[in-house]
Amino acid sequence: MCPSWCRSRWLESRSSCCSALAAFWAGFLESLHLPISGSLAGVVIAQVFVASPFLIKTTMTAFESVPVRLELASRSLGASPAATFWRISLPLASRGIMVGATLAWARAISEFGCIVLFASSPVTAPVLVHTEFLRAGVSESRPIAVLLLVICLWVFVMLQFGQTLIPFALQRPRRERRP
Amino acid sequence: MIEIQHLGCSFGDFALEDVSLRIGKGEYWVLLGPSGCGKSVLLQTIAGFFPPTAGRILVDGRDVTAQAPEQRNIGLVFSRRRCFPHLSVRGNIEYGLRARRVPAAEARRTVDELIDRLGLAAVLPRPVATLSGGEAQRVAIARALAVRPVLLLLDEPLSALDHNARLELQAELARLHKELDLNHAARDPQPRRSGGLGDFLAVMLADG
Numbered sequence: 001m002c003p004s005w006c007r008s009r010w011l012e013s014r015s016s017c018c019s020a021l022a023a024f025w026a027g028f029l030e031s032l033h034l035p036i037s038g039s040l041a042g043v044v045i046a047q048v049f050v051a052s053p054f055l056i057k058t059t060m061t062a063f064e065s066v067p068v069r070l071e072l073a074s075r076s077l078g079a080s081p082a083a084t085f086w087r088i089s090l091p092l093a094s095r096g097i098m099v100g101a102t103l104a105w106a107r108a109i110s111e112f113g114c115i116v117l118f119a120s121s122p123v124t125a126p127v128l129v130h131t132e133f134l135r136a137g138v139s140e141s142r143p144i145a146v147l148l149l150v151i152c153l154w155v156f157v158m159l160q161f162g163q164t165l166i167p168f169a170l171q172r173p174r175r176e177r178r179p
Numbered sequence: 180m181i182e183i184q185h186l187g188c189s190f191g192d193f194a195l196e197d198v199s200l201r202i203g204k205g206e207y208w209v210l211l212g213p214s215g216c217g218k219s220v221l222l223q224t225i226a227g228f229f230p231p232t233a234g235r236i237l238v239d240g241r242d243v244t245a246q247a248p249e250q251r252n253i254g255l256v257f258s259r260r261r262c263f264p265h266l267s268v269r270g271n272i273e274y275g276l277r278a279r280r281v282p283a284a285e286a287r288r289t290v291d292e293l294i295d296r297l298g299l300a301a302v303l304p305r306p307v308a309t310l311s312g313g314e315a316q317r318v319a320i321a322r323a324l325a326v327r328p329v330l331l332l333l334d335e336p337l338s339a340l341d342h343n344a345r346l347e348l349q350a351e352l353a354r355l356h357k358e359l360d361l362n363h364a365a366r367d368p369q370p371r372r373s374g375g376l377g378d379f380l381a382v383m384l385a386d387g
Contacts, residue, residue, distance in 0.1 A: 067260040073319075074263075075248040076226050076255040077275030077326055087274075091265045 025049075025118070042119025047108035049118075055097075055104040062096020063089060102159050106152055180204055180239060181225075181330050187233030188217075188224045195220050198234070200381055202330065207356050212383030221383070222332045226255045238329050249278075254328035258335035261319035262307045269294075269303060271318050275326035293321040296358070297351070313344030317351065324359065 025045075029037070066089050074084040112126035120127060125148050133141035181202040188195040195217040202208055210218050223229050225236060227248035235244045243251050262271050272293055276286040294300055297317045302310055310318065316336065323331055336352065337345045 069257045069260040070263055072223070072226070072228055072248070073255060073257065073261075073322075074274070074278070075228075076251075076253060077278055077322065078249045078252070079275075079278035080249055083278055087278075088263060 037119055038121050039119060040122055043115055043122060043124060046114045046118040047111055050111045050114050051104040051108035054107050055100040058100025058103065059093070059097050062093035062100070065096065066092045099159060102155055106155050109151065110148065180237075182237040183225065183234065184237065185234040186221070186224060186231050186236065188220055188229050188231050190229070193217065193220070195224070196233075196386075198383070205356075207353075207378045208381055209379070210381050210383065213385045216383045216385035218383055219334055222255065222334050225330070226253050226332055227251050252326065252329050254323035254326065254331040256316070256319045256323050256331070256333050256336060258316075258338045261315045262310070262322075264307050266307065267303075268299060268305065268307060268310075268318055271307060272299075272321045272325055274322055279326060289325055293325055296355070297321050311344065312340045313348055316340065316344075316348055320352075320355070324355070 070088055070092070071084050074088045075081070079087060109124075110126055111124075112130065115124055116127055116130070123131070125144055129141045129144045129148070132144060181200075183198060183200040186195070186198040198221055200208070210221065212218050220229060224231055227243075227246060227250075231244060235242055237243070238251070238253075243253075262268075263274065266274065269290060273286050273290045276289060281289070294303065297320065299314075299317060299321060302314050302318070307315070307318070320331075320333075320336075333352075337348060340348060
């Protein structure tokens with residue numbers, strides 16, 4: 001088990017690495033005269049940059065967990081590799097992809113460091129918490145922080161519901177056609 | 180007629196060598212052999228999932244060795260992970276027909292016929308995840324039969340079933356074989372259990 005100080009050092013180094021990379025890319029795109037820094041596109045790119053590993057990793061795990069035998073059975077029934085992907089692999093991996101997308105979204109909405117360095121405007125909620133804290137103290141920044149907390153809690157609850165509801169929904173038989 | 184001529188397949192340390200088999204029309208073969216001798220590999224090579232390193236596979240004189248699995252029209256049923264869990268029982272059975280773009284009316288007629296033949300009407304409204312081993316196996320067999328394969332490969336069709344379900348399915352397979360005049364090749368690791376399953380036995384030997 002990794003000790004807590006080691007984890008915190010790793011997180012710090014990861015965070016500073018992300019920030020440094022973001023600063024590098026911001027500088028690079030600016031040198032190409034692309035108006036990324038300080039634009040909505042910059043915010044989106046920064047959020048995708050920090051959140052995409054969550055989605056990619058969980059999506060990979062979801063596809064790896066699809067039983068190969070089901071894909072083989074599909075192809076032996078006459079479905080092409082593409083049809084097997086759309087009709088078997090993707091539906092069976094969709095639960096994992098949804099979990100990854102939710103985690104990535106939660107990670108993106110809470111991102112602060114990368115956005116401050118890469119595209120500090122338009123202002124996102126974590127940046128607003130920070131600026132309001134610096135401007136007027138805790139009393140002004142608290143409502144925004146509470147709102148963020150509620151959103152994250154709602155996402156967590158939806159994730160739990162989704163995990164229990166989606167498999168049932170997927171397995172629910174379609175209504176039989178009348179002859 | 181399905182003819183396997185000097186088939187070989189290898190990957191890593193494993194090698195399947197010089198397998199020859201001729202399955203005539205309407206014949207029911209059972210493949211026996213010790214664990215690890217390559218029975219499953221042989222079935223999956225015939226189905227097209229492993230590229231053979233030697234030999235040929237002929238279906239009615241047509242060389243299908245280089246064809247993709249979906250072009251061979253060879254059915255394959257596994258013992259575990261049999262049914263598509265996100266589809267209904269009917270959705271499972273009609274899957275191959277939809278993949279082959281069979282007209283809806285014809286597909287419905289074929290599926291209804293198989294549901295009657297295999298006694299699956301009672302399990303139609305149930306989610307696939309709640310089916311017993313024998314029921315799921317019957318659904319998987321119906322799904323494979325729906326596309327009228329030239330050869331039906333059954334990988335351990337009776338394993339993972341309790342004694343009664345095994346006997347029932349064994350009788351069911353024999354009846355289907357007679358009624359539909361199918362070519363079957365089933366793989367079973369237990370010779371005692373395979374007694375009465377098919378008409379012909381092929382024994383694979385492990386070397387080394």
